[in-house]
Amino acid sequence: MQKVLTFAAGAAVGFVLGTRSGRQTYEKMRHQSLELWHNPAVQEKVSGATETVKDKAPQVQHKVGELAKKATHHHHTETSSTTTPTNGAPLGDAATPAPAAPTPTEVEPTTAAPPTRGESAG
Numbered sequence: 001m002q003k004v005l006t007f008a009a010g011a012a013v014g015f016v017l018g019t020r021s022g023r024q025t026y027e028k029m030r031h032q033s034l035e036l037w038h039n040p041a042v043q044e045k046v047s048g049a050t051e052t053v054k055d056k057a058p059q060v061q062h063k064v065g066e067l068a069k070k071a072t073h074h075h076h077t078e079t080s081s082t083t084t085p086t087n088g089a090p091l092g093d094a095a096t097p098a099p100a101a102p103t104p105t106e107v108e109p110t111t112a113a114p115p116t117r118g119e120s121a122g
Contacts (some may be wrong), residue, residue: 016022036042 016026
């Protein structure tokens with residue numbers, strides 16, 4: 001199904017960009033979208049939405065700031081409450097060593113994809 005949709009999208013783009021009637025259709029759609037955008041009713045809704053965002057932004061910013069402080073404070077209290085062994089490393093998840101990186105022999109070789117049409121191999 002995805003291949004069919006990809007083909008249809010490619011065909012539509014080719015039609016719009018590649019044919020005279022496609023270009024005319026594109027210009028018609030463009031003209032209609034500009035008319036819609038400049039419609040007073042649409043602009044009124046856009047202005048209302050812009051004002052709402054401007055009015056609510058400080059409240060949202062304050063709330064996000066509070067949540068960030070709580071998260072930071074919560075993380076700080078968890079970190080400071082852990083005890084450390086004699087070697088200075090904190091106990092818990094942070095003391096667990098990270099898994100070792102694979103050695104070059106463990107890494108599978110990759111092959112470069114061949115260049116697509118229009119690209120050079122270098």
